Amino acid sequence: MLPTPDYDEGIDPERALKFAVRRVRGQRAELIEGVIGDTFHCWNREHVRHVLRTRLSATVDALDCITGSGDLDLPGSLNWYVPDLAVAPEELAKGGGSLLPGQTLLIVEITSESNAETDRVVKRRRYAEYGAPLYLLVDRLDKTVTLFSGPGRLGYAGVDGPHAFGTPVRLPEPFGIELDTGGL
Incomplete structure (x- = not known):
């Protein structure tokens, strides 16, 4: 019989699991409610990311921020999430390392058939709980965009949308812009 590991000896199981997720698979992976999942970026998703980055770039630069998909x-x-796109202070x-959702200015998730409900429900709830000020859900299946704001322990207080692709969406301060959603 093999000995059972003793986790009471200073080993933090949460930290060990998150460390393994980042390194074992040899590629980027997420941990969603304890389940390890790969992050796949098909060309359509890359197109949406490119369009959003381009449309946000001047404002992001003026805010001394960057856009990317770093670990959260x-x-x-x-x-342990890898958002499709996030805006964070430079x-x-x-x-180095990961950020907390509350350290971002905006998080964007882009749905696919395999992750739509996770992005719509689980990540929305968790991003609010961890203080992400703005969560933009780009739902490629429904062809809509929804902006969530006012995070709290029970979810987001503000919901703007869903809006059909092509409808401008107002990103509040510190962005203070109308985001063109045409061509997503």
Whole structure:
């Protein structure tokens, strides 16, 4: 009989699992409610990411921020997310490692058939719980965009949408812009 590992000897199971998820698979992976999942970026999703990056770039630069899809840790949970796109302060991004959702200015998730409900329900709830100020859901299946704002422990207080692709969506301060959603 093999000995059972003793986790009471200073090993943090959450931290060990998140460390393994980032390294074992040899590619980027997420941990969603304790389940390891791969992050796939098909060309259609890359197109949406490119369009959004291009349309946000001047504002993001003026805010001394960057756009990317760096790791987001949700401490105290079995969640480690790789958003499709996030806007974060450049100074925080230079620090290396992961960020917390509340350290971002905007998080964008782009649905696919395999992850639509996760993006619509699970990630929306968790991003709100961990203080992400704005969550933009680009639903490629429904061809809609929804902006969630006002995060709290029970979810987002503000919901703007769903809006059909092509409808401008107002991103509040610090962005203060109308985001063109045409061509997504």
